[in-house]
Amino acid sequence: MVSALAPKLVSPRLAVLIPCYNEAATVAKVVSDFQAALPSAKIYVYDNNSSDDTTARAREAGALVRSELRQGKGNVVRRMFADIEADIYILVDGDDTYDSTVAPALIGKLIDDGLDIVSGKREATGSAAYRAGHVLGNRLLTGLTSVMFGVHLRDMLSGYRVMSRRFVKSLPTAVEGFGIETELTVHAVRMKVPMAEVDTVYKERPEGSVSKLSTYRDGFRILLTIGGLTRRERPLVFYGLIFLFFVLFTFAVGLPLVIEYFQTGLVPRLPTAVLVSSTMVIAFLSLVAGLVLDTVTRGRWEQKRLFYLSIPGPHDFTHP
Numbered sequence: 001m002v003s004a005l006a007p008k009l010v011s012p013r014l015a016v017l018i019p020c021y022n023e024a025a026t027v028a029k030v031v032s033d034f035q036a037a038l039p040s041a042k043i044y045v046y047d048n049n050s051s052d053d054t055t056a057r058a059r060e061a062g063a064l065v066r067s068e069l070r071q072g073k074g075n076v077v078r079r080m081f082a083d084i085e086a087d088i089y090i091l092v093d094g095d096d097t098y099d100s101t102v103a104p105a106l107i108g109k110l111i112d113d114g115l116d117i118v119s120g121k122r123e124a125t126g127s128a129a130y131r132a133g134h135v136l137g138n139r140l141l142t143g144l145t146s147v148m149f150g151v152h153l154r155d156m157l158s159g160y161r162v163m164s165r166r167f168v169k170s171l172p173t174a175v176e177g178f179g180i181e182t183e184l185t186v187h188a189v190r191m192k193v194p195m196a197e198v199d200t201v202y203k204e205r206p207e208g209s210v211s212k213l214s215t216y217r218d219g220f221r222i223l224l225t226i227g228g229l230t231r232r233e234r235p236l237v238f239y240g241l242i243f244l245f246f247v248l249f250t251f252a253v254g255l256p257l258v259i260e261y262f263q264t265g266l267v268p269r270l271p272t273a274v275l276v277s278s279t280m281v282i283a284f285l286s287l288v289a290g291l292v293l294d295t296v297t298r299g300r301w302e303q304k305r306l307f308y309l310s311i312p313g314p315h316d317f318t319h320p
Contacts, residue, residue, distance in 0.1 A: 010317060010318065011040065011317065011318050012086075012087035012088045012107075012111070012314070012317040012318075013042075013085070013086040013087045013088070014038055014040060014041035014042070014086060014087070014088050014090065014107070015041065015042050015044060015084050015085075015086035015088070015089050015090070016034045016038065016041050016042070016043045016044065016090045016092065016103075017044050017046070017077070017080045017084065017089055017090065017091045017092070018030060018031070018034075018043065018044065018045045018046070018058075018063070018092060018093070018094045019046050019048060019068075019073055019076040019077060019080065019091075019093070019094065020045055020046065020047050020048065020050060020054050020058070020094040021047070021048040021049070021050055021054075021073075022050045022051060022052050022054060023050070023054050023094040023095055024050070024052040024053045024054045024056075024057050025206060026094060026095050026096035026205070026206055027045060027054050027057050027058045027061070027063075027094045028057045028058065028060065028061040029061075029096050029206075030092070030094050030095075030096050030100070031043050031045065031058055031061035031062060031063045032061050032062075033096075033100035033101075034090070034092070034100045034103065035061075035062060036100070037100040037101055037103045037104060038090070038100075038103055038104065038107075041090070042064060042086070043062065043063040043064065044063065044064045044065075044066065044080065044084055045058035045063040045064070045065045045066075045094065046065075046066050046067065046068050046076045046079060046080055047065065047066070047067050047068070048067075048068050048071060048072070048073070048075070048076050049067075049069060049071055054094075055067070066079075066083070073180050074179060074180040074183070077091070077180050078180075081168050081169070081171060086165060087164075087165050087314065087317065088107055088110065088111075088162060088163070088164060088165070088314060088317075089162070089163045089164075089165070089168050090103055090106075090107070090161075090162050090163075091159070091160070091161045091162075091163065092159065092160050093159040093160070095205055096203065096205070096206055097202055097203050097204070097205060098120060098159070098160040098200065098201075098202065098203070099120075099200055099201040099202075099203070102120070102198070102200050102201075103162070104319065105198075106118045106120065106162040106198060106200075107162055107319065108319045109196060109198065110162050110163075110164065110314055111314050111315075111317050111318075111319060113194070113196065114194060114313060114314065114315060115164070115193075115194045115195055115196055115314070116163065116164040116166065116167040116188070116193040116194055116195060116313070116314070117161060117162070117163050117164070117167060117184075117188050117193065117194075117195040117196075118161070118162045118163075118195070118196050118197070118198060119153065119155065119158050119160070119161050119195070119196070119197045119198070120155075120158050120160035120161065120197075120198060120199075120200035121153075121154050121155040121158060121197045121198065121199050121200060122155050122158055122160075122200065122202035123199050123200065123201060123202055124202045144223075144226055145182065145185065145186065145226055148226065148229075148230050148234065148237065149186050149189050149190065149229075149230075149233070149234070150189060151185055151186070151189050153185060153197050154197060155197065156181065156182065156185045157181045157182070157222070158181065159181065160200060161184065164313060164314040165311060165312070165314075166308055166309075166311035166312065166313055166314075167188065167191075167193055167308070169311055170191070170304060170307050170308040170311065171183075171184065171187050172187075172304070179221055179222050179224075179225030179226075182222055182225050182226060182229065183225065183229065186229050186233060190233055190301060191301075191304060191305060191308055192305075193308070232297070233297065234294075234297075235289070235290050235293035235294050235296075235297055236290040236291060236293070236294040237290075238290065239286045239287065239289050239290030239293070240286075240287065240290050242283075242286040242290075243283045243284070243286045243287040243290070245283075246279045246280065246282050246283035246286065247280070247283045249279055250276045250279045250280045250283065253272060253275065253276050253279075254272070254273070254276035254280075257269060257272060257273055257276065
Protein backbone atom coordinates (compact mmCIF):
# COMPACT_ATOMS: atom_id res chain seq x y z
CA MET A 1 0.00 0.00 0.00
CA VAL A 2 1.37 3.39 -1.01
CA SER A 3 1.58 5.92 1.81
CA ALA A 4 -0.56 9.04 1.46
CA LEU A 5 2.53 11.05 2.36
CA ALA A 6 4.56 9.69 -0.57
CA PRO A 7 5.27 12.28 -3.29
CA LYS A 8 3.01 12.12 -6.32
CA LEU A 9 5.03 11.44 -9.47
CA VAL A 10 4.15 13.64 -12.40
CA SER A 11 5.36 13.96 -15.96
CA PRO A 12 7.80 16.83 -16.45
CA ARG A 13 7.15 19.63 -18.91
CA LEU A 14 9.64 19.05 -21.72
CA ALA A 15 10.95 21.69 -24.09
CA VAL A 16 13.21 20.94 -27.05
CA LEU A 17 15.23 24.04 -27.95
CA ILE A 18 16.60 24.26 -31.49
CA PRO A 19 18.62 27.39 -32.35
CA CYS A 20 18.85 27.76 -36.14
CA TYR A 21 20.68 29.78 -38.74
CA ASN A 22 20.13 28.76 -42.38
CA GLU A 23 19.10 25.17 -41.60
CA ALA A 24 16.26 24.83 -44.13
CA ALA A 25 17.74 21.55 -45.40
CA THR A 26 17.55 19.83 -42.02
CA VAL A 27 15.31 21.61 -39.53
CA ALA A 28 12.07 19.84 -40.53
CA LYS A 29 13.64 16.42 -39.98
CA VAL A 30 15.09 17.47 -36.61
CA VAL A 31 11.66 18.68 -35.50
CA SER A 32 9.86 15.53 -36.68
CA ASP A 33 12.50 13.24 -35.13
CA PHE A 34 12.15 14.86 -31.72
CA GLN A 35 8.37 14.85 -32.00
CA ALA A 36 8.58 11.08 -32.48
CA ALA A 37 11.11 10.58 -29.69
CA LEU A 38 9.37 12.90 -27.20
CA PRO A 39 5.65 13.11 -28.09
CA SER A 40 4.81 15.18 -25.01
CA ALA A 41 7.51 17.79 -25.60
CA LYS A 42 7.04 21.23 -27.05
CA ILE A 43 9.48 21.85 -29.90
CA TYR A 44 10.80 25.41 -30.18
CA VAL A 45 12.80 26.68 -33.15
CA TYR A 46 14.42 30.10 -32.76
CA ASP A 47 15.58 31.51 -36.07
CA ASN A 48 18.63 33.77 -36.06
CA ASN A 49 18.19 35.92 -39.19
CA SER A 50 18.26 33.05 -41.66
CA SER A 51 18.35 34.01 -45.34
CA ASP A 52 16.67 30.75 -46.43
CA ASP A 53 13.24 29.36 -45.56
CA THR A 54 14.24 27.82 -42.21
CA THR A 55 11.25 29.35 -40.41
CA ALA A 56 8.74 28.10 -43.00
CA ARG A 57 10.14 24.56 -42.91
CA ALA A 58 10.14 24.50 -39.11
CA ARG A 59 6.58 25.83 -38.88
CA GLU A 60 5.35 23.30 -41.45
CA ALA A 61 6.94 20.51 -39.37
CA GLY A 62 4.93 21.61 -36.33
CA ALA A 63 7.48 23.56 -34.29
CA LEU A 64 6.77 26.71 -32.33
CA VAL A 65 8.84 29.23 -34.29
CA ARG A 66 10.24 32.47 -32.90
CA SER A 67 13.03 34.84 -33.90
CA GLU A 68 16.11 36.36 -32.30
CA LEU A 69 17.53 39.34 -34.24
CA ARG A 70 20.86 39.62 -32.40
CA GLN A 71 23.26 37.44 -34.35
CA GLY A 72 25.05 34.62 -32.56
CA LYS A 73 24.17 31.28 -30.99
CA GLY A 74 24.80 32.64 -27.49
CA ASN A 75 22.19 35.35 -28.04
CA VAL A 76 19.66 32.79 -29.27
CA VAL A 77 20.22 30.42 -26.34
CA ARG A 78 19.98 33.29 -23.84
CA ARG A 79 16.64 34.31 -25.35
CA MET A 80 15.36 30.72 -25.27
CA PHE A 81 16.30 30.26 -21.62
CA ALA A 82 14.56 33.52 -20.72
CA ASP A 83 11.35 32.95 -22.70
CA ILE A 84 10.56 29.27 -22.37
CA GLU A 85 9.04 27.72 -19.26
CA ALA A 86 9.60 23.99 -18.71
CA ASP A 87 10.88 21.49 -16.15
CA ILE A 88 13.46 19.86 -18.42
CA TYR A 89 15.14 21.46 -21.44
CA ILE A 90 16.70 19.59 -24.36
CA LEU A 91 19.13 21.80 -26.28
CA VAL A 92 20.14 20.50 -29.70
CA ASP A 93 21.50 21.92 -32.95
CA GLY A 94 19.26 22.11 -36.00
CA ASP A 95 21.73 20.43 -38.40
CA ASP A 96 20.47 16.84 -37.95
CA THR A 97 23.79 15.54 -36.62
CA TYR A 98 22.54 14.39 -33.21
CA ASP A 99 20.51 11.27 -32.41
CA SER A 100 16.99 12.11 -31.23
CA THR A 101 16.23 8.53 -30.18
CA VAL A 102 18.54 8.74 -27.13
CA ALA A 103 16.72 11.79 -25.73
CA PRO A 104 14.37 9.71 -23.48
CA ALA A 105 17.39 7.87 -22.04
CA LEU A 106 19.22 11.14 -21.36
CA ILE A 107 16.13 12.54 -19.63
CA GLY A 108 15.74 9.32 -17.65
CA LYS A 109 19.33 9.59 -16.43
CA LEU A 110 18.77 13.22 -15.43
CA ILE A 111 15.70 12.25 -13.36
CA ASP A 112 16.97 8.95 -11.92
CA ASP A 113 20.34 10.33 -10.83
CA GLY A 114 19.04 13.76 -9.75
CA LEU A 115 21.31 15.59 -12.17
CA ASP A 116 21.13 19.10 -13.60
CA ILE A 117 22.94 18.45 -16.89
CA VAL A 118 23.45 15.39 -19.07
CA SER A 119 25.71 16.12 -22.05
CA GLY A 120 25.92 14.01 -25.17
CA LYS A 121 29.54 13.12 -25.93
CA ARG A 122 29.89 12.92 -29.68
CA GLU A 123 30.91 9.59 -31.19
CA ALA A 124 31.30 10.19 -34.93
CA THR A 125 29.82 7.69 -37.39
CA GLY A 126 32.22 8.73 -40.14
CA SER A 127 35.32 10.83 -40.79
CA ALA A 128 33.27 13.61 -42.38
CA ALA A 129 30.97 13.89 -39.37
CA TYR A 130 33.64 15.16 -37.02
CA ARG A 131 36.53 16.73 -38.92
CA ALA A 132 40.07 16.22 -37.63
CA GLY A 133 40.57 19.96 -37.10
CA HIS A 134 37.42 20.18 -35.01
CA VAL A 135 38.44 17.12 -32.97
CA LEU A 136 41.87 18.57 -32.23
CA GLY A 137 40.47 22.00 -31.42
CA ASN A 138 37.86 20.49 -29.11
CA ARG A 139 40.53 18.49 -27.26
CA LEU A 140 42.81 21.52 -26.87
CA LEU A 141 40.03 23.81 -25.66
CA THR A 142 38.56 21.14 -23.38
CA GLY A 143 42.03 20.50 -21.91
CA LEU A 144 42.63 24.22 -21.33
CA THR A 145 39.24 24.60 -19.63
CA SER A 146 39.97 21.54 -17.53
CA VAL A 147 43.19 23.15 -16.27
CA MET A 148 41.56 26.52 -15.58
CA PHE A 149 38.27 25.36 -14.08
CA GLY A 150 38.61 21.66 -13.21
CA VAL A 151 36.18 20.52 -15.91
CA HIS A 152 36.08 16.72 -16.16
CA LEU A 153 34.29 16.31 -19.48
CA ARG A 154 35.60 14.70 -22.65
CA ASP A 155 33.47 16.79 -25.03
CA MET A 156 32.96 20.27 -23.61
CA LEU A 157 31.67 21.71 -26.89
CA SER A 158 28.81 19.27 -27.49
CA GLY A 159 25.63 20.95 -28.72
CA TYR A 160 23.36 18.22 -27.29
CA ARG A 161 22.42 18.73 -23.64
CA VAL A 162 19.54 17.88 -21.33
CA MET A 163 19.21 20.39 -18.49
CA SER A 164 17.03 20.99 -15.45
CA ARG A 165 14.97 24.11 -14.93
CA ARG A 166 17.01 25.25 -11.95
CA PHE A 167 20.21 25.18 -14.00
CA VAL A 168 18.72 26.97 -17.00
CA LYS A 169 17.10 29.72 -14.95
CA SER A 170 20.23 30.34 -12.86
CA LEU A 171 22.58 30.78 -15.83
CA PRO A 172 23.65 34.43 -16.36
CA THR A 173 24.84 34.02 -19.96
CA ALA A 174 26.98 36.76 -21.48
CA VAL A 175 28.51 35.05 -24.51
CA GLU A 176 27.10 35.93 -27.94
CA GLY A 177 28.46 33.24 -30.27
CA PHE A 178 29.65 29.63 -30.23
CA GLY A 179 31.31 30.15 -26.84
CA ILE A 180 27.93 29.43 -25.23
CA GLU A 181 28.84 25.75 -24.79
CA THR A 182 31.97 26.76 -22.89
CA GLU A 183 29.99 29.12 -20.66
CA LEU A 184 27.37 26.44 -19.92
CA THR A 185 30.10 24.03 -18.86
CA VAL A 186 32.06 26.53 -16.77
CA HIS A 187 28.91 27.75 -15.00
CA ALA A 188 27.99 24.16 -14.15
CA VAL A 189 31.44 23.47 -12.73
CA ARG A 190 31.67 26.70 -10.73
CA MET A 191 28.18 26.13 -9.28
CA LYS A 192 29.11 22.51 -8.47
CA VAL A 193 25.92 21.18 -10.04
CA PRO A 194 25.58 17.40 -10.52
CA MET A 195 26.26 16.50 -14.15
CA ALA A 196 27.10 13.55 -16.38
CA GLU A 197 28.23 12.76 -19.89
CA VAL A 198 26.81 10.01 -22.11
CA ASP A 199 28.15 8.73 -25.43
CA THR A 200 25.84 9.63 -28.32
CA VAL A 201 25.98 9.07 -32.07
CA TYR A 202 27.19 12.06 -34.07
CA LYS A 203 26.13 11.87 -37.72
CA GLU A 204 27.40 13.51 -40.88
CA ARG A 205 25.50 16.55 -42.10
CA PRO A 206 22.95 15.65 -44.79
CA GLU A 207 23.57 16.74 -48.37
CA GLY A 208 22.76 20.41 -48.84
CA SER A 209 23.54 21.32 -45.22
CA VAL A 210 26.61 23.48 -44.61
CA SER A 211 28.42 23.93 -41.28
CA LYS A 212 28.49 27.48 -39.89
CA LEU A 213 31.50 26.69 -37.69
CA SER A 214 34.90 28.01 -38.76
CA THR A 215 37.70 25.95 -37.21
CA TYR A 216 40.12 28.85 -36.72
CA ARG A 217 37.82 31.85 -36.34
CA ASP A 218 35.39 30.25 -33.91
CA GLY A 219 38.20 28.37 -32.15
CA PHE A 220 39.87 31.72 -31.49
CA ARG A 221 36.55 33.16 -30.26
CA ILE A 222 36.09 30.23 -27.88
CA LEU A 223 39.67 30.77 -26.66
CA LEU A 224 38.79 34.41 -25.93
CA THR A 225 35.67 33.21 -24.13
CA ILE A 226 37.79 30.96 -21.90
CA GLY A 227 40.07 33.92 -21.16
CA GLY A 228 37.10 36.15 -20.35
CA LEU A 229 35.54 33.51 -18.11
CA THR A 230 38.87 33.05 -16.30
CA ARG A 231 39.06 36.80 -15.67
CA ARG A 232 35.46 36.89 -14.45
CA GLU A 233 35.21 33.62 -12.54
CA ARG A 234 38.82 33.07 -11.39
CA PRO A 235 40.33 36.55 -11.15
CA LEU A 236 43.12 35.49 -8.79
CA VAL A 237 44.38 33.03 -11.40
CA PHE A 238 44.00 35.54 -14.24
CA TYR A 239 45.71 38.44 -12.52
CA GLY A 240 48.15 36.08 -10.81
CA LEU A 241 49.45 35.07 -14.24
CA ILE A 242 49.87 38.74 -15.14
CA PHE A 243 51.73 39.24 -11.84
CA LEU A 244 54.00 36.29 -12.62
CA PHE A 245 54.74 37.55 -16.13
CA PHE A 246 55.78 41.03 -14.97
CA VAL A 247 57.86 39.64 -12.07
CA LEU A 248 59.78 37.34 -14.43
CA PHE A 249 60.23 40.19 -16.92
CA THR A 250 61.48 42.50 -14.16
CA PHE A 251 64.02 39.96 -12.92
CA ALA A 252 65.20 39.10 -16.43
CA VAL A 253 65.77 42.75 -17.36
CA GLY A 254 66.69 44.18 -13.98
CA LEU A 255 69.01 41.53 -12.53
CA PRO A 256 72.03 42.62 -14.67
CA LEU A 257 71.48 46.19 -13.43
CA VAL A 258 71.50 45.06 -9.80
CA ILE A 259 74.66 43.01 -10.32
CA GLU A 260 76.40 45.93 -12.03
CA TYR A 261 75.32 48.30 -9.27
CA PHE A 262 76.88 46.11 -6.56
CA GLN A 263 80.07 45.77 -8.61
CA THR A 264 80.55 49.44 -9.55
CA GLY A 265 78.11 51.42 -7.40
CA LEU A 266 76.66 52.93 -10.59
CA VAL A 267 73.38 52.62 -12.50
CA PRO A 268 74.51 53.17 -16.12
CA ARG A 269 71.15 52.51 -17.82
CA LEU A 270 68.68 54.77 -16.01
CA PRO A 271 65.76 54.26 -18.48
CA THR A 272 65.99 50.48 -17.95
CA ALA A 273 66.00 51.00 -14.18
CA VAL A 274 62.83 53.11 -14.46
CA LEU A 275 61.25 50.44 -16.68
CA VAL A 276 61.87 47.56 -14.28
CA SER A 277 60.66 49.65 -11.34
CA SER A 278 57.44 50.38 -13.24
CA THR A 279 56.87 46.74 -14.24
CA MET A 280 57.31 45.60 -10.64
CA VAL A 281 54.70 48.15 -9.53
CA ILE A 282 52.34 46.84 -12.25
CA ALA A 283 52.99 43.28 -11.06
CA PHE A 284 51.93 44.00 -7.50
CA LEU A 285 48.96 46.11 -8.61
CA SER A 286 47.80 43.06 -10.61
CA LEU A 287 48.21 40.81 -7.59
CA VAL A 288 46.19 43.17 -5.38
CA ALA A 289 43.48 43.45 -8.05
CA GLY A 290 43.28 39.66 -8.23
CA LEU A 291 42.96 39.31 -4.45
CA VAL A 292 40.21 41.95 -4.23
CA LEU A 293 38.24 40.63 -7.20
CA ASP A 294 38.56 37.06 -5.93
CA THR A 295 36.74 38.11 -2.74
CA VAL A 296 34.02 39.82 -4.78
CA THR A 297 33.66 36.79 -7.06
CA ARG A 298 33.21 34.43 -4.12
CA GLY A 299 30.33 36.60 -2.92
CA ARG A 300 28.76 36.39 -6.38
CA TRP A 301 29.13 32.59 -6.38
CA GLU A 302 27.29 32.40 -3.06
CA GLN A 303 24.42 34.55 -4.38
CA LYS A 304 24.12 32.51 -7.58
CA ARG A 305 24.24 29.27 -5.60
CA LEU A 306 21.46 30.43 -3.28
CA PHE A 307 19.30 31.40 -6.26
CA TYR A 308 20.00 28.04 -7.90
CA LEU A 309 18.98 26.20 -4.72
CA SER A 310 15.74 28.20 -4.51
CA ILE A 311 14.44 26.50 -7.68
CA PRO A 312 13.10 22.91 -7.37
CA GLY A 313 15.34 20.26 -8.89
CA PRO A 314 14.46 17.40 -11.27
CA HIS A 315 12.76 15.16 -8.73
CA ASP A 316 9.28 13.65 -8.34
CA PHE A 317 9.05 13.16 -12.10
CA THR A 318 8.24 10.07 -14.13
CA HIS A 319 10.08 9.26 -17.33
CA PRO A 320 8.66 10.71 -20.55
